[in-house]
Amino acid sequence: MSRRRLAAALFFSAVIVAVLALIVYTEQTNATQTVSVWIVTHDVMAGAPFDASDVQLTQVRAGSGDFNFEVAGPATFHALFARSLSVHDLLRSDDLVPVTAQSEVAITVEGAPPLAPGETIDVFAALTGQQQVLIGHDLTVNTVSGGSVTMLVPTGDEASWIAVGSSNVALHVALTVPGARLAPAPLSADAAIHILCGTACGGLSGSASTP
Secondary structure (H helix, E strand, O other), rough: OOHHHHHHHHHHHHHHHHHHHHHHHHHHHHHEEEEEEEOOOOEEEEOOOHHHEEEEEEEEEOOOOOOOOOOOOOOOOEEOOOOOEEOOOOOOOHHHOOOOEEEEEEEOOOOOOOOOOEEEEEEEEEEEEEEEEEEEEEOOHHHHHHHEEEEEEEEHHHHHHHHHOOOOOOEEEEEEOOOOOOOOEEEEEHHHHHHHHHHHOOOOOOOOOOO
16 A cells, blocks of 8 residues: 555544544533523413412523523513413423513404504493493504404403403493593493583482492
8 A cells, every 4th residue: 555545544534533532522512411491390371470489490401402491580581471381391482471562352342433553442341231341451453444453462361352352242442541540340321420420410319429
């Protein structure tokens, strides 16, 4: 064998040995590498606040790019659980939504005033006995088409709004007045009439007091 061939053989042998050594080193490193992750300590329901009592920080054998885990803790990330989780589940970033996150929902309203996207509204629901109750305050309108309105609601309330929107409950809306104080208690039509007519209704039978 010529010296040139011998040198080439030795060179390629050295390269192969170096590659094998790198592979072995990488596998050993990955086998011992750990990352800090949050693990759920008990079953949690979707929509529940992300609280320190729900999770604990632990170390797992994994690389930083092995999965999309949540790095922020409840002390710095004010969030809600986006889905129900079970005890010992590792917390991923898509398992949480910020408390300020909003969802778009659609409702059908009756006798709405002229509305435009970007305006804010209060939503009232009709209860039994001709009572109305405030269920949404200062909600932003996205689109309007006749009696159909899409609006932004807190993500934590999304399921409740979908249930209301798909029901037969009559809904009414009014433009939000900044700083206005609205009574959250149910208000009957009779009570509302006596409130609006004021002292003029004071002598009428069945007059209602202001809630």
